[in-house]
Amino acid sequence: MNRLETRELAYFVAVARERHFGRAAQSLGIAQPPLSRAIQQLERRLGVPLLVRGSRGVSLTPAGEVLYREGLTALDAVDAAARRTQRAGRDERRLVVVMKPGGDSGLLTDIRASYTASPDAVAVEPLICGIGEQEGLLRDGTADVGFLHAPYDDLTGLDSVELVEESHVLIAHRAHRLAGHAVVSMADLKGERQPRWPRQRSPYSLDAPDGPLIHDAGQLMQLIALGDVVAVLPESARDHLRPDLVAIPVLDAPTTRVLLAWPLDSHDRALSAFVRAAVEVADRRRQADLAG
Template sequence: MELRHLRYFVAVAEERHFSRAAQRLHVSQPPLSQQIQALEAELGVPLFTRGRGGVRRTAAGDTLLPLARGILDAVEHAVLQTRHAGRGEAGRLSIGFAGSMPFTDVMLRLLRDYRAAWPQVALDLREQPSQAQIDDLLANRLDLGFLRTTPKAFDPRLATLVVQREPLLAAVHSDHPLAAQPQVKLADLRDEPFVLYSASLGSGLREQTLALCARAGFAPRIAQEVHEMPTLIGLISAGLGVGIVAASMQRAQLPFVTYLGLQDENASTDVLLAWRRDDPSPPLRNFISLATTQRPQAASASAALDGTGAATP
């Protein structure tokens, strides 16, 4: 039995006439009659009774009609879904993101625009530190990651795309002696207690902070280690230390925290997308294409952060 047998049967059953069914199917009547006879022979039962005015379904024909319609509908649905998946219009995309990413413009905008363009793709979002994302990407447990610049070289199996660059700021308690200055050098903080991400997280921002401090000629005195960016800002608000944060973290708006621009060279952080180079997934490729076309918007969003304590409109 072939799908065309079922299509022919449904047409004859609905039209109740071989000639009209043939016209509907754009075939001549003799081949249509032959195909129905072949179907009846295969099933071993008559599906129609023939008469001068047309045909009537037998009990077997009545039984087959809804089943045949269901099969044809299921096949059509399978074809459409397969085509959607092949074009990246359906499927699943797992996306990791560092804890500071929801404060950036770029991640929220890309997710919103991707959802609008490809609503049938299921998004599986996972908050993870940068190193955990890299590990999961390489282990095929993650399709795409939003992460921060890291001084370490990326595994060559991964491709990356810079989607936003923003300044790094020093975050200090508002009563700190340096809080009245619009900008400082990292060397000005050499004697301060630092609040950093925990080393166990493999945070890109922690690695950047350590590298910048080393270039400034000192190793930071680590007073507290945290797992979440809001906790880091909260401890600074409590007067337990200073920290280095991305400019977008000013949007956390905790009290008693002042953000100071850094005069040091390379005091900026990139928001990266990372994915496996050999991953052919259409949903992934659509996301990368969208991110690539929006890079000018990301640059504009980065420029809107003035790096001196507040985000400009």
């Protein structure tokens, strides 16, 4: 079978996304007839139908569903390769480390200090993003390495190493009914309005009314301060807590694993040195916690 071309893959993905040749042609900035011919030629080359054509648009065949999914991944990889190539050609090499606010569990400062001692170290550029954006920025080549959280972030196409495991605390306003408790359980939170996260419901909801969709930490803390929601968050959330909020240990909440993640098959020496420094810093923290 002949190799797929990036252009025809982009054409097919546009049609599959829009489910309509006219709208796809408009999004691509081309006329509809050459787009239709390109898709027909692609189907002939692959030897399978990709689309079911109808008067109101198109739908995907099982083969089309596969090519759409794989095509998105392939096009993202091409874009990522271009970004990484452009970044590698800059005069000053930088290692871009992506994380949501507080997502490093307080490790990055020590990791960067340890990393600078390596002969392979380059300048470290932190990239602070919104909740759930880290994985996309790693895949598209914007960032080299990032802090993710299991089991909630998607690690498809990424390699990773576990750094620390965090227990959880309830973050609530000081006037909340649970604010005076030394500890709480998940059962205590039944019926409480809790936030929703991008691409998933609250990981700790317990038959709770769905709250607002959260995109960044500042938004969440403001809503908690207003008494609109409470949130169960990793222990490190208490490090920069506002004075009008409290953090209460949740005894039976599942733990979160803080991971360092990077694109699969990366052989960059600067990245490897950063990962080694991160593992060493995390090991020292665990040893200190055990000792005291």
